[in-house]
Amino acid sequence: VSRGRQFAKPRSPLTAPVFYVLLSLSIRDRHGYDILKHVEASSEGRIRLGPGTLYTALKRLLDAGLISELVPGPDEDPRRRNYRLTARGRAELTGELKRMEQAIVLAGGRRLRARS
Amino acid sequence: MTARWADRLYGSVVALYPWRFRKEYGEEMKLVFNDMVIDPEVSRKRVWLSVIRDIANLTGGGLGLGALFGALVVLIWFVGRSDIVPLDTTLGLGLIALLFVGAGFTGAWRSGTIAGGIWVGFVAGLVSAVTVPGDYLLFRNFPFYDLMSLVFTMATSAAIAMLFVGAGAALPDSSRHRHRIRRSIGAFVGAWRQDPELSP
Numbered sequence: 001v002s003r004g005r006q007f008a009k010p011r012s013p014l015t016a017p018v019f020y021v022l023l024s025l026s027i028r029d030r031h032g033y034d035i036l037k038h039v040e041a042s043s044e045g046r047i048r049l050g051p052g053t054l055y056t057a058l059k060r061l062l063d064a065g066l067i068s069e070l071v072p073g074p075d076e077d078p079r080r081r082n083y084r085l086t087a088r089g090r091a092e093l094t095g096e097l098k099r100m101e102q103a104i105v106l107a108g109g110r111r112l113r114a115r116s
Numbered sequence: 117m118t119a120r121w122a123d124r125l126y127g128s129v130v131a132l133y134p135w136r137f138r139k140e141y142g143e144e145m146k147l148v149f150n151d152m153v154i155d156p157e158v159s160r161k162r163v164w165l166s167v168i169r170d171i172a173n174l175t176g177g178g179l180g181l182g183a184l185f186g187a188l189v190v191l192i193w194f195v196g197r198s199d200i201v202p203l204d205t206t207l208g209l210g211l212i213a214l215l216f217v218g219a220g221f222t223g224a225w226r227s228g229t230i231a232g233g234i235w236v237g238f239v240a241g242l243v244s245a246v247t248v249p250g251d252y253l254l255f256r257n258f259p260f261y262d263l264m265s266l267v268f269t270m271a272t273s274a275a276i277a278m279l280f281v282g283a284g285a286a287l288p289d290s291s292r293h294r295h296r297i298r299r300s301i302g303a304f305v306g307a308w309r310q311d312p313e314l315s316p
Contacts, residue, residue: 032144033151048162051145051152052133052170059141079143 014096017057020047022093025067025085032058035083058083066092122153122163129167132174134231178223178232182239185219189244197255216240216277220284233285234278241277245270 014022017039024030024038035058036049049057061067066089070082085093126149130142152163189212195201196208216237223236248270252258260266 032148036148036152048166048169050166050170050173051148052129052167053173054148055137055141055145056173059137077147079147081144 014092015057016043016047017049017053018061019093019096021054021057021061022066022085022089022096025083026090026093029070029082029084031080031082061089065089122160123150126167129171132171134227177226178235179239181222181226182219182236183243185215185222185236185240186243186246189215189240190246190250193244193247194250194254197251197257212244213280216280217284217287220281221287222284224285225288230282230285230289233288234281237278237281237285241274241281244277 020039020043021035023042024035027038030038032051032054036051036054039047039049039054058067062069062083065086067083068086070084072078072081123146126146130138130145133142149163149167152158152166153160192203192208192211192215196203196205219237219240220233222233224230224233226232227235248266260269
């Protein structure tokens with residue numbers, strides 16, 4: 001699938017970095033480094049994004065209309081842009097969470113839950 | 117390494133990204149990198165590991181794809197040379213040219229940039245250069261007078277191959293490139309018409 005068409009297919013599973021980026025923006029608007037730190041913390045260190053991977057993911061999400069860019073305030077660094085989850089992005093994230101819930105229910109029903 | 121040197125080094129990593137992406141996000145990427153470098157919670161090792169991962173992500177798909185096209189070029193070359201299948205030289209060279217066009221096209225289509233297509237074609241070219249030592253080792257054929265003629269032939273072949281790669285890379289967005297070329301020619305012709313010193 002070409003990068004430009006990655007989100008063209010509705011209800012397709014999100015990649016792990018994209019999922020965590022959307023999750024971090026579902027809490028509040030954030031700038032690049034804030035997203036990077038939150039993704040690492042919420043994934044318990046499993047997803048560690050570099051600046052290049054982060055902005056590649058942000059560009060794809062912007063192109064797909066799942067997030068939007070906020071205009072920096074007068075007392076903010078113009079280079080440090082903030083990003084916000086759009087209604088479409090929230091719907092996509094909710095859909096992904098539902099898919100995950102269904103998978104957990106299915107695994108639980110088949111006694112496939114990981115032993116703690 | 118000081119933070120300033122790290123920033124400079126990262127600046128050259130940012131230069132690897134497509135021009136349009138760099139223009140839009142380059143400064144922000146450098147800012148995020150600087151945040152990582154000065155963050156006491158993030159070790160230098162982790163900073164550079166994330167940069168290495170970025171570079172791998174940037175070139176990873178292209179490397180595999182380029183190697184695949186390069187391997188196909190090598191395969192056609194050796195099938196033709198070994199006479200396993202009777203392959204006309206013109207047909208063989210035509211197939212190889214098509215593979216370079218394909219490498220450029222696929223790379224550009226996947227990455228959304230011409231640079232992505234050129235990168236895949238470049239890797240394919242590097243892999244296909246195996247044919248020179250391979251031809252000597254397998255068929256005892258070394259059709260070069262000296263080192264200079266080898267370098268000249270390799271450079272000419274690379275330039276011709278990159279022409280095919282470039283043509284392939286321009287195909288996914290051909291209407292926009294056609295418009296650009298027409299606009300450039302228009303500007304050039306306009307300059308000739310308007311400037312009496314440039315007129316023949």
